[in-house]
Amino acid sequence: MTGKDQVLPLPTKNKAVADFLSARRSNLVKLMDGPGPDAGQLAEMLETAARVPDHRKLAPWRFVTFEGQARADFGHHIASAFMKANPEMPQDRALFEGQRFMRAPNVVAVISSPVKCVRGTPEWEQVLSAGAVCYNLLLAAQSRGFAAQWLTEWYAYDKRVQAALGLKGGENIAGFIYIGRVKERPTERARPNISLIKSTWTG
Ligand SMILES: Cc1cc2nc3c(=O)[nH]c(=O)nc-3n(C[C@H](O)[C@H](O)[C@H](O)COP(=O)(O)O)c2cc1C
Numbered sequence: 001m002t003g004k005d006q007v008l009p010l011p012t013k014n015k016a017v018a019d020f021l022s023a024r025r026s027n028l029v030k031l032m033d034g035p036g037p038d039a040g041q042l043a044e045m046l047e048t049a050a051r052v053p054d055h056r057k058l059a060p061w062r063f064v065t066f067e068g069q070a071r072a073d074f075g076h077h078i079a080s081a082f083m084k085a086n087p088e089m090p091q092d093r094a095l096f097e098g099q100r101f102m103r104a105p106n107v108v109a110v111i112s113s114p115v116k117c118v119r120g121t122p123e124w125e126q127v128l129s130a131g132a133v134c135y136n137l138l139l140a141a142q143s144r145g146f147a148a149q150w151l152t153e154w155y156a157y158d159k160r161v162q163a164a165l166g167l168k169g170g171e172n173i174a175g176f177i178y179i180g181r182v183k184e185r186p187t188e189r190a191r192p193n194i195s196l197i198k199s200t201w202t203g
Pocket residue numbers: 024025026027149150151152153154174175189
């Protein structure tokens with residue numbers, strides 16, 4: 001964390017960053033491979049991810065990381081939750097669900113963990129900050145040459161999966177950030193026409 005009195009650089013023109021942000025795309029997990037970041041690289045990414053606007057410095061979010069065997073172990077919870085919610089489904093569907101976290105070498109669950117404070121930062125703002133953490137983690141990974149995608153799929157909203165992840169009351173899964181290597185370059189995705197969503201206040 002930066003010291004309170006440390007003087008930071010002024011914004012400067014940085015074409016590489018501007019170009020990166022203008023052309024950035026997520027990397028779909030199905031087009032992802034290994035190896036993932038090492039422990040030091042992942043730690044740096046999480047530091048970057050946590051460097052987001054956060055009204056009143058509440059840090060209303062936390063991370064749970066998965067790699068190696070832990071991905072398969074957590075997959076048992078995902079598969080079991082799926083089969084309990086969908087008992088009519090064939091058993092091979094459990095195998096599929098259990099493999100979700102195996103699609104990338106690293107998965108980071110970003111948990112939105114709003115702090116209750118009377119006349120404090122509205123919960124909405126704390127949740128927005130968690131979204132910013134997810135996006136910043138994508139940028140942190142991609143700017144270091146890794147592939148990354150933000151997914152929730154069904155299991156982010158499943159109570160059994162949330163319990164297995166240790167969610168406390170009021171917490172939600174903002175996203176699972178899958179991180180790996182690019183197996184195939186992404187193609188462009190349709191983008192909004194800004195003129196349709198922008199208006200200029202004229203009074
Ligand atoms: C909160 C959130 C949850 C998402 N969950 C999923 C998901 O479950 N499945 C999926 O295919 N895409 C999901 N996406 C979309 C992708 O991560 C990504 O936005 C999309 O592929 C295009 O991303 P890009 O504009 O960065 O290229 C989600 C996006 C957000 C913001």
